[in-house]
Amino acid sequence: MSVFRHSREIPASPASVFAAIQDPARLARWWGPDGFTNTFSTFEFRPGGPWLFTMHGPDGTGYPNESEFLEIVPGSLVRIRHVNLPHFELSIALEPCAAGTLVTWTGVFENAEFAENMRGFLEKANEQNLDRLAREVGAGGPVGV
Template identity: 55%
Template structure:
């Protein structure tokens, strides 16, 4: 058993695209604003310093009309392979998104680890649903761009 399993939400989602195509939707602040957050949320990016140690400030705009300021720090970035942040305000956690080549495209491996099992247990149901929605929204954003690219290629070919 991984020593963080009792305080982490872990899930995977296969996206029919290359790791580079998936990573492109992560590294671009305009694209990440389209998919970041649970269903019904939008994100306004204020600062996006996409390098280890860089700041990421955003406001998640909820479907209830409330705004949720977020502050994170990029801790690890490996092009086309890994994205990791430490969320600094509100709920403290480390979120790692690993991209693994898969026969059907890319397996996105999402792990959100909280400081204590008690903290995680209090919000586990919400976190599980929200993280699944995040992965589905990421897949939709990747599909949106790859479909548009394919349409452009077929119209010029």
């Protein structure tokens, strides 16, 4: 198992950050690293709900993703299990802080070898995801790609 943890203070309330996660139109705008876009086919934001989407890379390659929402605590936590390979669980924790919200992004990968081989990409991608989320809640609108 391999764990990746990234935190960021975002100048917005936990409710505002949570809104950018629970709204599929907003989530599709910021989810993923820079240059990626998303097409959601299923998004049932509830514990046990499926989330099926294709992440489109900058080169046009489509990456199918199948996830399940494991736990949702409004304004404070979303836990997701990535069902297709690579298998991982992602927790997005939201805590009030002086700046607004401390977002802690924790990914736990089953395959440690895969995670270690991808560490450079995953760490950069996680930081870009948090950058895009911060822009989404800061502007309340679309994020540039």
